[in-house]
Amino acid sequence: MALKNYEFWFVVGSQFLYGPEVLETVAARAQEMVDKMNASGNLPCRLVYKVTAKTSREITDVVREANHDEKCAGVITWCHTFSPSKMWINGFANLQKPYCHFATQYNRAIPNDEIDMDFMNLNQAAHGDREHGFIAARLRMPRKVIAGYWQDADVQARIGSWMRAAVGVAVSKSLKVMRFGDNMREVAVTEGDKVEVQAKLGWEVNTWPVGTLVEYMNAVTEEEIDAKMAEYESLYTIATDDIETVRYQAREEIAMKKMLDAEGCMAFTNTFQDLYGMKQLPGLASQHLMAQGYGYGGEGDWKVSAMTAIMKAMSEGMTGGTAFMEDYTYHLVKGEEYSLGAHMLEVCPSLAADKPRIEVHPLGIGDREPPARLVFEGKAGKAIVVSLVDMGGRLRLICQDIECVKPIMDMPNLPVARVMWRAMPDLLTGVECWITAGGAHHTVLSYDVTAEQMKDWATMMGVEFVHITKDTTVEGLEQQLFLNDLAWKLK
Ligand code: MN
Numbered sequence: 229m230a231l232k233n234y235e236f237w238f239v240v241g242s243q244f245l246y247g248p249e250v251l252e253t254v255a256a257r258a259q260e261m262v263d264k265m266n267a268s269g270n271l272p273c274r275l276v277y278k279v280t281a282k283t284s285r286e287i288t289d290v291v292r293e294a295n296h297d298e299k300c301a302g303v304i305t306w307c308h309t310f311s312p313s314k315m316w317i318n319g320f321a322n323l324q325k326p327y328c329h330f331a332t333q334y335n336r337a338i339p340n341d342e343i344d345m346d347f348m349n350l351n352q353a354a355h356g357d358r359e360h361g362f363i364a365a366r367l368r369m370p371r372k373v374i375a376g377y378w379q380d381a382d383v384q385a386r387i388g389s390w391m392r393a394a395v396g397v398a399v400s401k402s403l404k405v406m407r408f409g410d411n412m413r414e415v416a417v418t419e420g421d422k423v424e425v426q427a428k429l430g431w432e433v434n435t436w437p438v439g440t441l442v443e444y445m446n447a448v449t450e451e452e453i454d455a456k457m458a459e460y461e462s463l464y465t466i467a468t469d470d471i472e473t474v475r476y477q478a479r480e481e482i483a484m485k486k487m488l489d490a491e492g493c494m495a496f497t498n499t500f501q502d503l504y505g506m507k508q509l510p511g512l513a514s515q516h517l518m519a520q521g522y523g524y525g526g527e528g529d530w531k532v533s534a535m536t537a538i539m540k541a542m543s544e545g546m547t548g549g550t551a552f553m554e555d556y557t558y559h560l561v562k563g564e565e566y567s568l569g570a571h572m573l574e575v576c577p578s579l580a581a582d583k584p585r586i587e588v589h590p591l592g593i594g595d596r597e598p599p600a601r602l603v604f605e606g607k608a609g610k611a612i613v614v615s616l617v618d619m620g621g622r623l624r625l626i627c628q629d630i631e632c633v634k635p636i637m638d639m640p641n642l643p644v645a646r647v648m649w650r651a652m653p654d655l656l657t658g659v660e661c662w663i664t665a666g667g668a669h670h671t672v673l674s675y676d677v678t679a680e681q682m683k684d685w686a687t688m689m690g691v692e693f694v695h696i697t698k699d700t701t702v703e704g705l706e707q708q709l710f711l712n713d714l715a716w717k718l719k
Pocket of ligand 1: 312526571
């Protein structure tokens with residue numbers, strides 16, 4: 229489902245104490261607030277006013293409805309007046325959707341002359357939101373608290389940002405990953421407990437035979453390949469005379485897409501160690517599928533593939549770019565320390581600073597014909613890299629702030645897409661932190677998704693979150709990881 233088709237339900241807490249006139253005013257104002265916030269253009273999904281709840285029954289009913297409505301990606305609550313929170317316990321105990329408590333107030337200013345006790349009883353969000361916040365804390369609910377005036381663009385943007393994280397939850401819970409082949413032999417970090425992940429995150433991770441993909445490839449028609457080639461020509465510079473090799477990638481892409489779509493999979497993996505019956509490792513084919521929103525993980529890495537799909541869905545409609553990435557090599561000249569990220573082939577062109585070039589080069593690994601691939605430089609700008617690892621008994625999501633730069637050299641003999649960056653707080657401390665936390669070499673790199681959104685997503689999914697920032701020290705991180713280990717053993 230497209231991001232804009234999700235909706236969020238606005239549920240306002242109150243009680244009967246104040247009489248029908250106050251309740252009518254609250255309901256009318258809640259509708260007005262929703263209408264104005266929707267009209268602001270700052271929310272990526274529609275906010276829907278549902279109810280001013282006065283009883284436990286009304287709250288339980290709206291929660292039950294939210295749980296079962298596929299379009300509803302989350303519930304946002306607020307208390308215009310005071311809403312006694314024991315009324316909320318039964319509903320909250322059953323809430324299965326992401327939850328945000330919006331602490332706001334209808335009026336911006338206290339009206340000096342007008343204010344009397346009637347005004348106070350109608351406009352007591354400061355009072356009601358505290359009672360409301362207590363019960364969520366008492367119930368240990370995963371939640372987002374956003375405080376601010378509802379007409380302010382920055383406050384609306386924060387709600388919009390949380391909405392995208394919540395859509396990431398909805399996408400996660402319905403995500404299917406297609407694996408062509410298994411894991412690259414002997415690699416540890418790409419492994420994990422698929423049963424636990426399905427129970428926790430909802431991912432259905434299953435395998436399909438490479439032989440079936442080859443059958444699909446053999447069934448692709450020349451007309452289908454012609455159409456795909458026209459698409460490539462419109463988007464990319466064809467910088468090779470070896471058109472047959474590019475057409476072979478088109479054949480692979482069409483076949484993979486048919487299989488993915490037939491099974492409803494938005495993510496896939498493959499491994500260069502299992503290409504039986506295929507002439508080329510999919511390069512351009514995987515890259516162009518990623519550009520269409522599919523997640524990808526190399527060497528059988530289903531975790532990074534799923535995270536790529538989820539983060540692409542969270543950032544739908546944004547233009548920065550989100551891609552499967554791999555830490556490859558360092559530039560350790562003092563004062564200009566950088567990481568160079570790339571992959572054997574498969575980097576998503578959403579990261580490209582300029583029009584990508586389709587090139588054909590031999591591949592030193594995998595014993596297949598030279599594959600066509602997109603070659604480009606990544607954009608400069610602030611970004612994050614994210615890695616989900618299985619710690620045994622729990623998942624850990626590691627997120628690092630990075631600053632991408634235009635690559636400081638042109639590397640004319642490097643035949644793959646490349647991105648150069650400096651990890652926070654500085655490259656070497658950042659590397660020490662990343663390795664200390666157990667972060668993988670495979671990551672999702674995003675210019676669009678923020679660390680706060682990934683933290684929100686991890687909170688909603690019940691996943692440990694580790695954030696490496698400009699302020700992180702190795703000592704502080706070690707302490708946090710030690711305490712996290714203890715805390716997660718108790719959970
Ligand atoms: Mn790799």
